[in-house]
Amino acid sequence: MPRPEVMDWLRTRFFPHIWCPGCGHGIIMHAILRSLVDTGKKPEETVIASGIGCSSRMPGYIDACTVHTTHGRSLAFATGIKLANPELTIVDVMGDGDCSAIGGNHFIHAARRNIDITAVIMNNNIYGMTGGQSSPTTPIGAKASTAPYGAIEPNFNLCELAAGAGASYVARSTVAQPNICEKYIKKGIENKGFSVVEIMTFCHTQFGRRNKIPKPVDNINRLRDKSVPKAKAEKMAAEELQDKIVTGEFVEKDTPEFVAEYEQLIERVRG
Amino acid sequence: MPKTEFWQGNVALAQGALAAGCRFFGGYPITPSSEIAETMSKELPKRDGRFIQMEDEIASIAATIGASLTGKKSLTATSGPGFSLKQENLGLAYQAEVPIVVVDVMRGGPSTGLPTKISQQDVMQARWGTHGDHATIALCPSSVQECYELAIDAFNLAERFRQPVIILSDEVLGHMRERVIVPESDSIALVDRKKPEVSPSDFVPYKADPKDDIPAMAGFGDGYRWHVTGLTHNEWGFPTNKAPEIEQKMLRVMRKVERFRDDIIKYDTESIEDAEVIVLGYGSVARTGLSAVREARAAGHKVGYFRPVTLWPFPDKELQAQLDTAKTVIVPELNCGQMVHEVERASCGRVEVVQQTLVNGELFKPSEILEKIKEVV
Numbered sequence: 001m002p003r004p005e006v007m008d009w010l011r012t013r014f015f016p017h018i019w020c021p022g023c024g025h026g027i028i029m030h031a032i033l034r035s036l037v038d039t040g041k042k043p044e045e046t047v048i049a050s051g052i053g054c055s056s057r058m059p060g061y062i063d064a065c066t067v068h069t070t071h072g073r074s075l076a077f078a079t080g081i082k083l084a085n086p087e088l089t090i091v092d093v094m095g096d097g098d099c100s101a102i103g104g105n106h107f108i109h110a111a112r113r114n115i116d117i118t119a120v121i122m123n124n125n126i127y128g129m130t131g132g133q134s135s136p137t138t139p140i141g142a143k144a145s146t147a148p149y150g151a152i153e154p155n156f157n158l159c160e161l162a163a164g165a166g167a168s169y170v171a172r173s174t175v176a177q178p179n180i181c182e183k184y185i186k187k188g189i190e191n192k193g194f195s196v197v198e199i200m201t202f203c204h205t206q207f208g209r210r211n212k213i214p215k216p217v218d219n220i221n222r223l224r225d226k227s228v229p230k231a232k233a234e235k236m237a238a239e240e241l242q243d244k245i246v247t248g249e250f251v252e253k254d255t256p257e258f259v260a261e262y263e264q265l266i267e268r269v270r271g
Numbered sequence: 272m273p274k275t276e277f278w279q280g281n282v283a284l285a286q287g288a289l290a291a292g293c294r295f296f297g298g299y300p301i302t303p304s305s306e307i308a309e310t311m312s313k314e315l316p317k318r319d320g321r322f323i324q325m326e327d328e329i330a331s332i333a334a335t336i337g338a339s340l341t342g343k344k345s346l347t348a349t350s351g352p353g354f355s356l357k358q359e360n361l362g363l364a365y366q367a368e369v370p371i372v373v374v375d376v377m378r379g380g381p382s383t384g385l386p387t388k389i390s391q392q393d394v395m396q397a398r399w400g401t402h403g404d405h406a407t408i409a410l411c412p413s414s415v416q417e418c419y420e421l422a423i424d425a426f427n428l429a430e431r432f433r434q435p436v437i438i439l440s441d442e443v444l445g446h447m448r449e450r451v452i453v454p455e456s457d458s459i460a461l462v463d464r465k466k467p468e469v470s471p472s473d474f475v476p477y478k479a480d481p482k483d484d485i486p487a488m489a490g491f492g493d494g495y496r497w498h499v500t501g502l503t504h505n506e507w508g509f510p511t512n513k514a515p516e517i518e519q520k521m522l523r524v525m526r527k528v529e530r531f532r533d534d535i536i537k538y539d540t541e542s543i544e545d546a547e548v549i550v551l552g553y554g555s556v557a558r559t560g561l562s563a564v565r566e567a568r569a570a571g572h573k574v575g576y577f578r579p580v581t582l583w584p585f586p587d588k589e590l591q592a593q594l595d596t597a598k599t600v601i602v603p604e605l606n607c608g609q610m611v612h613e614v615e616r617a618s619c620g621r622v623e624v625v626q627q628t629l630v631n632g633e634l635f636k637p638s639e640i641l642e643k644i645k646e647v648v
Contacts, residue, residue, distance in 0.1 A: 011498075014509050044471065044494050049337075060498055060509060065491040067340060068500035069333065070359055076330035080337025080345070083321045084295050085492045088341070106333075109326040262321065269316040 006033035009043055011063045018057055022216030024175040024201030028122050029058050031178055031199075032091060035185040036064075039089075046089045049078040051103060053095040054129045054203075055122040072102030075110040078117050086259045089189060090116070096123040097135035100156050104136075111165035111194050113258040118188040118195040121158055124203040132206030139243075143210040158198050163251045168193030170251035174200040176224035177247070184249065193257045200227075200245050274453045280418045280444040281348075283451050284374060285310035287422025288346050290453075292461055293372070294320035295345040297334035299327055299353060302386040303442040304376040307348035328356035332373065336360060339369050340499060342464075342490025344426055348374035350442075351393055352383060354400070361435055362401035363501040368477070368486065368524065370429035370464055372422070374438045376445040377554075379632050388632030389442040391554055391605040397437045398583050404521060406528035407583040408535060409437040413557045415449035421580070427462035428535060432527055433485050439582060441605075443555040443634055464488050471495045476508045477520070484527035528584065537580035538589050542568055546575025548648055549593060549600045549622075551614055553579050555634055556603050563640035572648050582610065587617040594621050599647045603627040603640050623647075 002010065010033075019025050036046060043064040050056035052071035059066035065088070069077045078092045099107050099121050110117060126144060127133040134144035137158070138151045162170045169191040171184040181199050188195030202208060202219035213219050223245065230248030233241055278286065285307045288296075296311035308324065315322040321338070325331040328349055335347040349357060354375040364371050377393045379385025384392075393400075397409045408428050410421045421438060429436040467474050467487040476497040479486045489495035502510035503517050511517060528535065539557075542564060543549060552560030557578040567574040577593060577600075579586050594600075600622050602611040611626045618624055627643050629635055 013507075044496050045492060047491055060500070063496050065340075065496055066498045067337070067491075068498070068502065070363055070501055073329060073333045073360065076325060076333035077337040077340075079323065079325070079330070080295070080297055080334030080339075081341055081491060082337075083323055083334070084338035084343045084345070085341035085490075088492050105326050106330055109330070262316075266316045266319060270319070 002030055003034065005037045006030065009033045009036065009063055011061055014060055017061055019054060020205045022204055023054070024124065025055055025058065025122055027175040027178050028120065028181065028199050028201060029061065031181040032093070032120060032185055033062070034182050035189055036091070038186055039189050041089050041189070045087065046091070047078070047081055049074045049081070049090060049092045051094055051098040053098050053127065055093055055095040056098060058093045072098050073106060074098070075103065075106040075117065075119065079110060079115055082115055082117055083259055083262065086263065090118065091189065092117050092119045094119060094121050096121060096125060096137040096158070097127050100136045100158055100161070108161065108165040111162050111167040111196070114166055114168050114193040114255055115258040116192050116194070118185065118197065120185060121196065121198045122201050123158065123198055124201045124207060126203050126207040128203040128206045132210060142207070144207070159196065159250050162196040166194070166255070167196045167251060168253050168255050169195035171249040172198040172200070172245070173247050174223040174227055174245060175202070176220050176227065180247070192260070193255060273455060276451045276453055277448055278415055278451045279306060279446060279448050280415045280440060281306035281376065281446070282310050283415045283418040284422050284438065284440060285314065286453070287419035288372065288426065289314055289318065290456060290459055291344065291423040291426035293344045293346045293426060294318065295335065295338035295343040296322045297325050297331040297338065297345070297347050299325055299331045299349070301328070301350045301353045303378055303445045304348045304350045304374065306445070307374060311346070328353040329360060332357040332360040335371050336364050336369050339371050340491050342493065344430065346372045346374070348376070350376045350378045350386070351380045354393055354396060358400040362403055362405070364435045365401065365405040365524070366501050366503070367499045368433040370433050371435050372425045372429050372438065373435055374440060377439060377441040379630070385632045387442065389555060389605060389634055390630070390632070391441060391556065391609070393439060394582060394606065394609040397439055404525065406434070406525050407437065408432065408434070408528060409439055409581070409583040411439045411553045411580060411582045412444060413554055413578065415444070415447060416451050418444065419451050419453065423459060427460070430462045430464045433464060433488060434524070434528070439554065441554045467495065475506050477504060478506045479523055484523050484530070532584050535581055536584060536586045536589060538586045539578040539580060540593065541576040543575030543577060543593050545573055545596050547573040547596060547598050548644055549575045549577050549597045550640060550644065551577045551579070551590070551600050551602050553582060553610065556605060559635045559637050560603055560640055562637040563644060566637065566641050567644045572644065574644055574648070585613045585617060590614070590617050591619070594618060597622050599623045599625055601625045601627055601640070601643055601647060603629070603635055603643070605629050605634070
């Protein structure tokens with residue numbers, strides 16, 4: 001059950017949601033809502049943007065200014081929203097394929113601009129809504145409906161990608177640690193710049209079923225068992241880390257933010 | 272006092288947009304449209320507006336739609352290949368009823384084609400480019416003065432009808448320099464989107480006023496909470512699979528344009544009352560056509576001129592009204608046949624429709640159209 005303080009942020013008239021029973025997305029939505037409440041945001045001054053996919057249906061359930069855009073393009077929409085009205089707080093919720101395949105270009109450029117948007121990536125390693133096709137984060141060897149013999153492509157490390165492209169806050173957690181997810185999202189919202197919070201989640205119906213982990217609880221336990229905090233991971237060998245999820249905060253830096261820079265440009269031009 | 276400027280078509284278009292109240296531009300460089308982005312990058316900050324050069328054409332229309340959701344009048348401009356890239360998000364703007372203006376400065380195609388040469392090959396892309404049914408409004412200037420004026424019209428229509436409006440300019444017009452009379456800003460009639468008059472708790476974001484089939488639109492940050500989606504949605508903006516709700520939405524967005532077509536459609540004629548032959552041209556071609564018509568008149572031929580300024584909705588009724596005396600309509604176009612089929616459809620077999628095609632990257636010479644007129648009279 002959601003905590004009472006987030007109830008004002010829910011469009012209960014729009015429920016039941018489309019997510020499968022046991023899906024990890026609800027945990028992430030709850031963490032996002034708790035973060036927004038804790039940071040004192042108002043729903044009518046908050047925009048939740050998304051692309052297409054299971055994760056991207058989240059804005060429909062959140063009673064704020066919400067926009068469900070085209071596949072992969074939510075950060076480009078969010079960029080226009082933020083630049084046109086810098087007063088708004090923007091959380092962009094994305095799936096792994098949405099963010100890193102079709103939306104890869106927008107992702108790296110949002111990071112490069114360091115625009116004040118918090119991107120929450122719900123990484124379940126699969127395209128769930130369209131029936132379990134492989135994504136750029138499907139692990140090598142894992143089965144997907146378009147990788148029936150096991151995936152052979154190396155997968156993206158989304159946090160490294162975001163850090164390399166210029167994001168000013170980058171962190172990763174899993175749905176097995178909801179309080180840490182909340183903490184990172186909160187820090188992302190408070191950071192003035194592009195924040196990326198990757199949350200490892202699962203799709204037991206599409207990924208789990210094909211890869212012999214069909215039960216939600218087994219998926220959560222798997223995520224917990226595979227998690228290695230960054231400090232510990234730094235002392236581990238590459239082979240030991242192969243199948244692990246390194247969690248923690250990877251980037252926290254104070255660099256110029258795009259919208260603020262543009263405001264200064266306006267002041268300069270207008271004198 | 273109105274001012275006189277000597278502007279390039281693309282600059283006039285950008286200036287018209289600014290005069291219309293445009294305060295956001297999202298773009299990506301592409302020949303022959305880039306001067307629109309360049310002008311906006313220079314002028315918008317002076318007016319507390321926002322310019323952004325996005326990472327690609329898809330992103331630039333996305334940012335433009337996003338900006339419009341906050342209540343800002345927003346523009347994006349491109350040419351052929353960029354217009355193709357924008358089509359998916361253009362569909363979202365139709366579906367979610369977000370007012371934006373999209374300029375396509377037409378160049379030769381398909382593909383990279385002829386970046387620095389004129390064409391009129393995007394007429395059908397403007398009408399049917401995005402997937403799914405939608406009511407298109409597309410305006411087509413023929414002079415630099417009209418680049419300025421139609422930019423204002425485009426914003427007024429976009430705001431009134433809550434949907435994208437397309438301006439189909441072309442390479443010659445975009446780069447041509449002409450005198451432009453710029454009216455005083457307070458003499459320009461501007462239209463702003465309808466804002467909700469109800470409290471946030473009573474706001475139903477897609478509940479249309481039956482008087483005009485157009486819902487009021489709150490901006491993000493105006494104190495309202497609402498949902499925008501590219502999914503087919505009900506009055507609450509929530510996705511629906513219910514047949515009556517789907518049909519209601521689809522038919523309403525078609526109807527909101529169709530029932531006010533007389534307010535939208537603009538056209539221009541000359542010497543048409545007794546014309547046996549009508550030359551129907553648009554964009555840069557219309558000027559060559561008019562020149563040929565005048566020469567033919569001087570030579571004693573009963574030839575008239577009809578120019579759709581609004582390409583979509585196509586001025587069927589307005590053209591039909593001119594067909595009592597006419598036996599032939601000549602349609603010179605810089606494509607292999609796009610608007611000619613609309614003319615055939617609108618003329619209902621009452622006249623012979625003659626296609627004149629030019630696809631070598633150049634503009635018709637008046638003599639070529641005159642030749643065609645002489646062939647048919």
